[in-house]
Amino acid sequence: MNDIAHHAPDLPAIAATADWPAAREAPPFWTTGAVAATVWLAGSAINYHWPDLSPWARTPLLAMAQGALGVLLLGAAIFGGRTRQVRYFHPAGRWLVALGALLTVWVVLTAKTALLPLPFFPPPQSILEVYTDDYARLLESLWYSAWLLVPGFVAGALAGFGAGVAIGWSRTVHYWGHPILRIVGPLPATAWLPVAFFFFPSANSASIFLIALSTGFPVAVLTASGISGVNSAYYDIARTLGANERFLIARIAIPAALPSVFVGLFMGLGASFAVLIVAEMMGVKAGLGFYLQWAQGWAAYANLYGVLILMALLFSGLISLLFLVRDRVLAWQKELVRW
Amino acid sequence: MVSAVTVPLTREAPSPVGIRAQIRGVSHHYPTPGGGLLHVLDDVTFTVEPGECVALLGPSGCGKSTLLRLLAGLEQPGRGKIGADGVRIVGPDPSRLLVFQDPTLYPWRTVRQNVGLGLEARGIADRARRVDEVLHLVGLDGFADAYPNQLSGGMAQRAALARVLVNDPRLLLLDEPLGKLDALTRMTMQAELLRLWQNAGFTTLLVTHDVEEALLLAQRVLVFTPRPARIAASFEVGLDYPRHRDDRHFVELRRRILEVVGHSDIL
């Protein structure tokens, strides 16, 4: 009795002395950020002061960029530890350290010591040079590629979705359409390339068709399977509530199948990239794939890596965009595959 | 079947809202994976009067849900006739609505959109007020814009009930609507259902595993045999509402029903 009476008033005191409030606040100093800043600043100094074996035009620019990033990181680490904008980058901290170090190692192994020989291992400054000096051609290639990819993907996605809904919904369409999907679907669209280039009036139209084909098949297959997999109780309930067939398709079947449709779009987008690059290398004399082939033909390895990096950014950007759209459309779903 | 005497005094005379549901010599089969036939219902005959509330008790898998599906018009009976007000039931209709054993809400629709689906499907534009009314009725006021995965099991079940009630059904088919609720919510919902039925006057068929629930809500209790389901016994309850579990007649009826149920295997 006495014990309890004695201890009870203590409890709030214990809670108050505990370190809760401090633990909730963001640390004022971003340590990883400071480490990253040091790495980038050191890399900048090394790059600037250690002379190249054979001088590269863009070494100063690269060193400046490294230094600028280092200063930025230092500022963020010291002053911005509490701001939301800086905290957004906190998870990337260790990556920033690693990238800064990797870039410096790469600079040292190539431009400074040539331990990794040219032309296969161009130094980062030479890749930077590609962007600063050849940007017009790169942008043009990007533009040409977009003109194949966007119409092809959109047309393929729409056609695949329509076909998938029809196959998933109607028995008759399923009877005729499903075997075609089963047999022709697995054929990679690139295998159609020679035929398509022969039948279409231009390499461009043939490529757009093939991109559409490569997108359309996975979209159709996954839309169809999504629709035929819809819980039949969904239909039963809607039918008792007075839904007609149009309502069942538009308001029940399609929304229920959407998660599956997005998987199809994701696969189709991946396939369309492959077709785009191959088609540009084989027939269309423009675009990123063509640039890649040209760079290889001239052993311009810096250009080759430059365009590869650009393609990686473009494609991952497009996939991120698709996932963004999906997260919006499927906001009702809790569990989503993360990209 | 039910005489005027058993209609409780708290209600007016049988309302024209309710449908007379007629089940005449109904048998039903399902194909089995082995190629045979599963005999589910066997020559079931009974009538539910307009505005009456009848409870169906029977062992698991005997065919209770099947019977409700037939009444909802989702399937046609293998043999026999199913009618509503003397007209053969050939398909689903919003006047005869089924609350499924599973809430089965549409996960991509908010509670409001789930509940408004029937009105939307029938092209009724002005639904917001009606939906809000019904949501209030089932106690989901604050959850109109929630998605089903944000609801508890009991809330989902109430949303499923609201989705049906919003259409002013004339025959309400309830397939263990309270089966998944905890004892306390269950009791509140039983009182709610009773109030709804007394106010709206629809005909109700309630499938349940709970003898007390049947006796609290129904004017008549039908007990089915194990599959294929036949009517093993029929009990007129004839008690005024609200009913009390410790009432002498209530206890006696429960004992008699459990006796029959005990003979026809576990519930």
Ligand SMILES: Nc1ncnc2c1ncn2[C@@H]1O[C@H](COP(=O)(O)OP(=O)(O)OP(=O)(O)O)[C@@H](O)[C@H]1O
């Ligand atoms: N669509 C179907 N196809 C094949 N068999 C079915 C189908 N629906 C139900 N059955 C079978 O019919 C029998 C009766 O099912 P039903 O759902 O009517 O039982 P129930 O009385 O509602 O049981 P419970 O109380 O467990 O819900 C079961 O054996 C079930 O396997």
Ligand SMILES: [Mg+2]
């Ligand atoms: Mg059942």
